[in-house]
Amino acid sequence: MLASKLLRVPYMKSIRKVLTSAEKLSLTSAAVDTVHRDEKKKSIKADIVPHKTFINRNPRNLERLALAHKDQGWGKGIPDRPATNWPTGSYHHRILFEVSGKHTYASLLHYHGNQVVAVSTREWSIQKMLYKGNDVSACYNIGTIFAERCIRAGISCASWTIPQNIVDNSDRIKSFCTAVVETGFVLEEPDQISFKSFQPPHVEKKGPRPPKTV
Numbered sequence: 001m002l003a004s005k006l007l008r009v010p011y012m013k014s015i016r017k018v019l020t021s022a023e024k025l026s027l028t029s030a031a032v033d034t035v036h037r038d039e040k041k042k043s044i045k046a047d048i049v050p051h052k053t054f055i056n057r058n059p060r061n062l063e064r065l066a067l068a069h070k071d072q073g074w075g076k077g078i079p080d081r082p083a084t085n086w087p088t089g090s091y092h093h094r095i096l097f098e099v100s101g102k103h104t105y106a107s108l109l110h111y112h113g114n115q116v117v118a119v120s121t122r123e124w125s126i127q128k129m130l131y132k133g134n135d136v137s138a139c140y141n142i143g144t145i146f147a148e149r150c151i152r153a154g155i156s157c158a159s160w161t162i163p164q165n166i167v168d169n170s171d172r173i174k175s176f177c178t179a180v181v182e183t184g185f186v187l188e189e190p191d192q193i194s195f196k197s198f199q200p201p202h203v204e205k206k207g208p209r210p211p212k213t214v
Contacts, residue, residue: 060154063092066190071111091159092189095146095180099172103133106146106176108158117153119146139172143179150185157186 062068071089091111098105108117119126119142121133126145130138150158160177167173180187190209 066193068092068192070192091161093155093158095158095160095187097162097173097176099134099139101134104138104142104172106142108146108150108155116155117146117149119149134172136171136175140175140179143176144183147180147183147185151183156184157189159189160187 070091089111093116094109094111096105096107096109103121105118105120107115107119110116121127121130121138121142126141127133130141132138150156162173167177177187
């Protein structure tokens with residue numbers, strides 16, 4: 001028994017020495033790796049040269065800054081006057097709202113004609129939570145979901161082209177507008193920023209202010 005105990009002591013000491021040497025080696029290798037990484041980062045940063053020209057790859061940046069051009073060639077007058085075209089083409093995004101015999105539809109249309117966001121009671125995840133697909137409650141819920149999807153897509157305002165007298169006479173359209181506004185969505189776009197020296201005194205700026213940074 002004593003012999004075995006005496007043999008264990010130098011064996012354990014040798015194991016401890018091996019472990020400590022391995023730890024030292026790992027520490028030194030880690031330090032060397034960090035030094036190499038720092039040198040690589042410094043060399044990479046030294047080789048970086050900024051481009052002389054900047055290409056904006058976000059096609060919606062000027063729209064967000066209210067600098068993009070809006071079509072002013074048609075439909076600029078009063079929307080419900082028969083002498084003017086309706087709806088007006090002076091917008092970046094326009095809300096389309098429709099109620100059929102069984103379902104309710106809402107979509108966001110870009111002025112190029114592309115559909116950006118769409119919501120309808122035909123979607124099963126929405127339909128199973130509603131009693132009916134085209135009543136006032138369905139219009140309210142469609143408005144809430146539509147506004148939330150627009151905000152998540154990065155769009156916080158759009159042009160609303162339905163005249164106010166039609167909105168006041170329809171409970172469905174009124175409930176849709178109420179739901180959209182309650183989420184923080186704005187039903188009008190900011191005016192296009194003009195760099196002309198003369199601004200007509202009768203023109204009033206409407207809509208939300210564009211963000212300072214995009």
